[in-house]
Amino acid sequence: MDSDFNIQLKVRDYECDMQGVVNNANYQHYLEHARHEFLHHIGLDFAKLTEEGTLLVVKRIELDYHLPLRSGDTFIVDCKTERISPLRFGFVQHIYRLPDRKLVLSGKVIGTAINRQGRPFLPPEIDKVF
Amino acid sequence: MDSDFNIQLKVRDYECDMQGVVNNANYQHYLEHARHEFLHHIGLDFAKLTEEGTLLVVKRIELDYHLPLRSGDTFIVDCKTERISPLRFGFVQHIYRLPDRKLVLSGKVIGTAINRQGRPFLPPEIDKVF
Amino acid sequence: MDSDFNIQLKVRDYECDMQGVVNNANYQHYLEHARHEFLHHIGLDFAKLTEEGTLLVVKRIELDYHLPLRSGDTFIVDCKTERISPLRFGFVQHIYRLPDRKLVLSGKVIGTAINRQGRPFLPPEIDKVF
Amino acid sequence: MDSDFNIQLKVRDYECDMQGVVNNANYQHYLEHARHEFLHHIGLDFAKLTEEGTLLVVKRIELDYHLPLRSGDTFIVDCKTERISPLRFGFVQHIYRLPDRKLVLSGKVIGTAINRQGRPFLPPEIDKVF
Numbered sequence: 001m002d003s004d005f006n007i008q009l010k011v012r013d014y015e016c017d018m019q020g021v022v023n024n025a026n027y028q029h030y031l032e033h034a035r036h037e038f039l040h041h042i043g044l045d046f047a048k049l050t051e052e053g054t055l056l057v058v059k060r061i062e063l064d065y066h067l068p069l070r071s072g073d074t075f076i077v078d079c080k081t082e083r084i085s086p087l088r089f090g091f092v093q094h095i096y097r098l099p100d101r102k103l104v105l106s107g108k109v110i111g112t113a114i115n116r117q118g119r120p121f122l123p124p125e126i127d128k129v130f
Numbered sequence: 131m132d133s134d135f136n137i138q139l140k141v142r143d144y145e146c147d148m149q150g151v152v153n154n155a156n157y158q159h160y161l162e163h164a165r166h167e168f169l170h171h172i173g174l175d176f177a178k179l180t181e182e183g184t185l186l187v188v189k190r191i192e193l194d195y196h197l198p199l200r201s202g203d204t205f206i207v208d209c210k211t212e213r214i215s216p217l218r219f220g221f222v223q224h225i226y227r228l229p230d231r232k233l234v235l236s237g238k239v240i241g242t243a244i245n246r247q248g249r250p251f252l253p254p255e256i257d258k259v260f
Numbered sequence: 261m262d263s264d265f266n267i268q269l270k271v272r273d274y275e276c277d278m279q280g281v282v283n284n285a286n287y288q289h290y291l292e293h294a295r296h297e298f299l300h301h302i303g304l305d306f307a308k309l310t311e312e313g314t315l316l317v318v319k320r321i322e323l324d325y326h327l328p329l330r331s332g333d334t335f336i337v338d339c340k341t342e343r344i345s346p347l348r349f350g351f352v353q354h355i356y357r358l359p360d361r362k363l364v365l366s367g368k369v370i371g372t373a374i375n376r377q378g379r380p381f382l383p384p385e386i387d388k389v390f
Numbered sequence: 391m392d393s394d395f396n397i398q399l400k401v402r403d404y405e406c407d408m409q410g411v412v413n414n415a416n417y418q419h420y421l422e423h424a425r426h427e428f429l430h431h432i433g434l435d436f437a438k439l440t441e442e443g444t445l446l447v448v449k450r451i452e453l454d455y456h457l458p459l460r461s462g463d464t465f466i467v468d469c470k471t472e473r474i475s476p477l478r479f480g481f482v483q484h485i486y487r488l489p490d491r492k493l494v495l496s497g498k499v500i501g502t503a504i505n506r507q508g509r510p511f512l513p514p515e516i517d518k519v520f
Contacts (some may be wrong), residue, residue: 012423028155033402068420071437179330201307288415
């Protein structure tokens with residue numbers, strides 16, 4: 001698992017749907033939480049950036065679902081940064097089930113930063129991360 | 131809007147996050163709800179299929195975020211079917227804000243059907259839809 | 261149904277959990293959405309109030325669950341205002357399943373308004389509603 | 391904190407709404423997760439019970455909101471059992487912010503167990519817990 005950062009989480013039963021597995025949209029929540037924890041780890045606070053008017057926004061997301069998570073499962077969510085273009089940055093992310101480390105999901109999330117007026121604006125502290 | 135089916139929804143405030151716009155993962159909820167309503171429209175009931183042991187599962191999702199939805203916005207979610215392979219089917223979906231019909235999100239969702247044992251299994255009533 | 265206001269909604273499948281019924285917490289979402297739609301109906305915009313620094317907050321909630329909602333169910337959520345104290349206001353709310361109008365949930369939600377500093381502050385336009 | 395059991399969690403940013411604090415309904419998720427973890431701790435598996443046809447359901451919930459949780463907050467959720475009646479059991483629960491241990495929320499959740507036909511049915515392994 002060659003990644004910059006990872007967190008460990010556990011499935012919460014309300015995240016499962018009538019099929020008895022984690023609902024598709026909740027994996028996006030797991031990925032977001034890992035990205036925000038990564039940002040925090042390197043000194044960037046998503047909530048503080050939001051308050052200051054720097055909005056980090058997702059422009060594109062690609063997710064491949066390999067294996068469903070179930071009630072009781074613990075898992076790892078990782079994230080690795082990737083520069084996409086002058087104004088766009090990316091995260092390559094995976095979810096692995098524990099303890100067998102089977103791949104649950106792989107994803108790519110491309111984002112940008114905008115100001116309150118919706119104009120692209122990549123502050124230096126974000127620019128240097130990617 | 132060339133599509134097979136669409137539904138109209140309204141943003142609920144709890145779907146918005148601290149940026150004051152609908153959280154990224156919730157668009158996936160909108161898309162799922164439109165797909166299930168489409169299936170119902172053509173006589174297929176997701177919950178009944180699940181109970182009977184036919185699990186419709188998402189294998190891949192691609193989402194392009196164009197414009198955020200905000201508190202008070204109403205919008206249309208459409209879906210159009212597309213055959214991908216013998217065992218995989220797809221939905222091309224869009225979200226349009228009302229009343230200006232600006233494109234909010236475009237997405238492609240690829241799924242398959244499995245039985246309770248996780249084995250691919252496309253029942254004829256699903257097969258004929260795509 | 262003696263109430264000030266009601267909205268009609270339909271269960272979305274992602275709101276159901278592994279028991280095949282709407283997860284307990286989601287009823288709170290339905291109630292919140294009905295309250296915000298009621299406020300909007302009488303000319304008060306929750307998002308605008310939030311932006312202006314008037315935060316409507318829940319202080320206490322009591323919910324009695326009578327009947328679960330399932331996939332495909334449509335239902336009514338009503339709300340009726342009630343003054344609790346100089347600084348506290350209440351909503352008496354019910355959820356009824358359609359078309360049989362059986363009682364799904366009854367609830368009481370007590371709230372107050374605070375400013376950004378967390379100090380109680382009931383603006384006249386809210387005061388006059390209750 | 392005189393309780394039978396507690397878990398420690400951290401706010402995830404998607405749980406916060408446009409007010410910048412955790413949305414009211416999400417506290418109910420935290421409480422549910424703590425209850426299910428408690429059950430697991432004493433050898434009862436909510437998902438397994440559900441599969442076997444024993445549905446643990448909430449009949450009444452009372453929540454007092456004292457202090458909002460914000461982005462970055464870690465907190466403790468506890469739960470203590472209480473017998474209500476032959477067929478009803480209760481959980482007294484609190485949420486405390488860390489590290490200052492200020493009370494965020496106190497709640498009481500009353501539940502029962504039913505079988506797939508909706509008939510009250512309290513299996514001995516649940517009966518003995520309360």
